[in-house]
Amino acid sequence: MTEYRDRTTGEIKSQGQLRKENPNMSMPKVWNANVFDALNVDPVFPSAKPPIADGEYKVVVRNGVEQDNEGNWVQAWVLQDMFSSDENGTKAEKEAAYQRQIDDRIAFQNRDKRDGLLSETDWMALSDVTMSAEMAAYRQALRDITSHANWPHLDEADWPTKP
Numbered sequence: 001m002t003e004y005r006d007r008t009t010g011e012i013k014s015q016g017q018l019r020k021e022n023p024n025m026s027m028p029k030v031w032n033a034n035v036f037d038a039l040n041v042d043p044v045f046p047s048a049k050p051p052i053a054d055g056e057y058k059v060v061v062r063n064g065v066e067q068d069n070e071g072n073w074v075q076a077w078v079l080q081d082m083f084s085s086d087e088n089g090t091k092a093e094k095e096a097a098y099q100r101q102i103d104d105r106i107a108f109q110n111r112d113k114r115d116g117l118l119s120e121t122d123w124m125a126l127s128d129v130t131m132s133a134e135m136a137a138y139r140q141a142l143r144d145i146t147s148h149a150n151w152p153h154l155d156e157a158d159w160p161t162k163p
Contacts, residue, residue, distance in 0.1 A: 004042065004044060132163065
């Protein structure tokens, strides 16, 4: 949605609102500087949202508009805490619960990957196949992956190597 800033009031309006407020004004489909001057508005350009560092419980929220270094009006963004203390719990409790949800989802995905890797070698565990010691150790390492020091946040190097 394209937005425009009223030069007098600073209010942000959409193109539809401006057309509605000026029903007797003929406006082209593509607006240019002449239309902006006639409506006494400036276009608001999109701007990049600030990044959120890993481990921060923050959200990016729109915070009006601001002028950039070139004098253009652009979207303004701020980082806000994702959680706050209230009658439902403290900020720390809510962050811990949220992190548990993330960890549980990652653990589920890693267990699914582990189960797939084990199933690829299940045929080697049949009674008529002699499994090598290396393959037995690999399969045991897969079963023990949940006790890895980095669990559930495993890097690719944390996974055992298939012999």
